[in-house]
Amino acid sequence: MLLVSLLAPLITSEGLDSRIKPSSKKGASPPTKPSLWKTTEFKFYYLVFLVAVPLMFRAGLQASSLDNPNYTRYERLLSQGWLFGRKVDNSDSQYRFFRDNFVLLSTLMIAHTSIKRIMIYSTNISKLRFDLIFGLIFLVAAHGVNSMRILAHMLILYTLSHTLKNHRKIATISIWAYGISTLFINDNFRSYPFGSVCSLLSPLDNWYRGIIQRWDVFFNFTLLRVLSYNMDFLERWENFQTKKSPSYESKEAKSAIMLDERARLTAAHPIQDYSLMNYIGYVTYTPLFIAGPIITFNDYIYQxxxxxxxxxxxxxxxxxxxxxxxxxxxxxxxxFLYVVAISKTKAWENDTPFQISMIGFFNLNIIWLKLLIPWRLFRLWALIDGIDTPENMIRCVDNNYSALAFWRAWHRSYNKWVVRYIYIPLGGSKNRILTSLAVFSFVAIWHDIQLKLLFWGWLIVLFLLPEIFATQFFSHYSNTIWYRHVCAIGAVFNIWVMMIANLFGFCLGSDGTKKLLGDMFCTVSGVGFVILASASLFVGVQVMFEVREEEKRHGIVLKC
Structure with missing residues (x-):
């Protein structure tokens, strides 16, 4: 029992995020079913896992082996590693940037938190004012002269909200219109010469450009914080004018209860807290500036x-x-698995369907990890600094069977942001299809200004519809014996669709995906692979179901 208690924070979802905890309300937990972990059915599933998982790694290793005829095609992309004398696949540019600068980021984390504690302890400076000063210094260090472009967007949006604050609808439309337009402006004019705006500004074109010259890529995260401040301010101003909600500080004078996350999102801070200084300090908050996780302005001020x-x-x-x-x-x-290099060079000739599918599968896991690791570093940095943000990844990428639930668990702080500022204001579940279209349209544009991504966002909504309708239809039979197995069959289909879509978009591309599908459905060995893979996925889904049911038994309902 001692070992279990020691390991629990390393394997449970509660150990990832303090927001994940059993509900304290009576009757809030849904009814649960008896545990299946010790049944004969699940003992068979464990046997399948013991066989299937090692075979999956074996297929990936075979595709990455020095003895594989394709090895010479991608060897040039490998670098000298540090584990067991093996080379390392450091060919992914995004993760390579983080990996190569990991020591620098770690040093900055230690320096920032140490300086802040010393300054707060030895002077009368507040946390908010320190965040403002250090944030501006870091902004200039990161983006150099381009920080002026970011500050210009920030000031324009701040001016819009404060000028139009007595007309909330007009202000909201104006802020969203300009906010979204900044993505297009940055895409087309990210390196537009200052001298072309005004000849007096031409010397700026030769100034320091910062450590991160592609400022426009990271501005997308800045935009989320900018919009959060302005939406929170407009909501607070309207309540302040109508006196609907007194300051939470006056409430806390009567009660020492700490506000939970939902209450912090709408906390009625004193109107003076929505100042320009706090706004800039929040937007440029160093631990979360580069890539989040996202925390709302109200929550940041409270914490x-x-x-x-x-x-x-x-x-x-x-x-x-x-x-x-x-x-x-x-x-x-x-x-050990050089799947990124293999994908970049399309070096899968004569590989079996199983091996090609594992190239794609481990690619997806690398994509998940390359996002998870930076987000966890920045969240760890914020935790050490005293700010608890939402955890961005609360499910392993392999522990997903629902497209709808997948989006709730993937980049979770962004999902929470979208729900608060887009989904709920537009009607939420009362108008699910239209609100989902608005959400995924914004998500697509926010990721990149490309028409194909906008179509991708609309297709996501289209793919979600069958799952939504099927869930509603079959929910009436949730107490039947066959319900769990029918859901598992539907989940297997869902997983195939999600995997193929992601393999096409992020791993294998059109050529690799066509070859994989051709080998899967046009060869005897491929059809056999599809049958065995589907059976294995069915087993995996059953375990996923039981994991979530076990969470419910402990009062945890994640909806993902």
Whole structure:
């Protein structure tokens, strides 16, 4: 039992995020079913796992083997590694940037948190004011003279909200219109000469460009914080004018209860807190500036004044251990499975359908890890600094069977942001199709200004419809014996669709996906692979179902 209690924070969802906890409300937990872990059915499933998982790694290793005839085609993309004398696949540009600058980021994290604690302890400076000063310094260091472009967008949006604050609808439309237009402006004019705007500004074109010259890529995260501040301000101003909601500080004078996340999102801060200084300090908050996770303005202000119970040594220590485990997992994969390099060079000639599918499968896991690791570093940085943001990845990429639930667990802080500022204001579940179209249209544009991504966003909604309708239809039979198995069959189909879509878009491309599908359905061995793979997925889905049912038994309902 002692070992279980020690390991629990490393394997449970509650150990990832303090927001994940059993509901304290009576009757809030849904009814649960008896455990299946010790049944004969699940003992068979464990046997399948013991056979299938090693075979999956074996197929990936065979495709990456020095003895594979395709090895010479991608060997040039490999670098000298540090594990067991093997080379490492460091060919993914996004993760390579993080991996090569990991020491620099870690040093900055230690320096920032140390300086902040010393300054707050030895002077009268507040956390909010320190965040403002350090944030502006970091902004200039990161983006150089291009920081002026970011500050210009920030000031324009701030001016819009404060000028039109008495006309909330007009202000909201104006802010969203300009906010979205900044993505197009940056895409077309990210390196537009200052001298072309005004001849007096021409010397700026030769100034320092920063460590991260592609400022427009990282501005997308800045935009989310900018919009959060302005939407929170307009909501607070309207309540302040109508006196609907008194300051939460007056409530806390009567009660010492710490606000939960939902209450912090709409916390009625004193109107003076929505100042220009706090706005800039929030938007440029160093630990979260580069890529998040996203925390709303209201939540940031509250946590800057009140230390949450989750900010304690035990929680932060276990979170740091999970972060280290994630890095080591990525390193092992990159040293033994050269799937990124294989995908870049399309070096899968004469590989079996199983091997090609594993090239794609481990590619998806690398994509998941290359996003998870930076997000966890930045969240760890914020935790050490006293700010608890939502965890971005609460499910392993392999632990998903629902497209709808997948989007709730993938980039979770962004999902929460979208729900608060787009989905709910537009009607939420009362108008699910139209609100989903609006959400995924914004998500597509936010990721990149490309028409194909906009179509991708609309297709996502189209793919979600069958799942939504099927879930509603079959939910009436949830107490029948066959319900779980029918759901598992539907989930297997869902997984195939999601995997093929992601393999096409992010891993194998059109050529690799066509070859994979051709080998799968036009050869005897391929058809056999599809049948066995589908049966294995069916087993995996049953375990996924039971994992979520076990969470419900402990009062945890993640909806993903």
């Amino acid at each position: 800057s004044k009140h230390m949450l119970p989750s900010i304690n040594f035990k929680f932060i220590f276990y979170y740091a251990v999970r972060f280290v485990i994630a890095i080591l997992s990525m390193e092992f994969i990159l040293h």
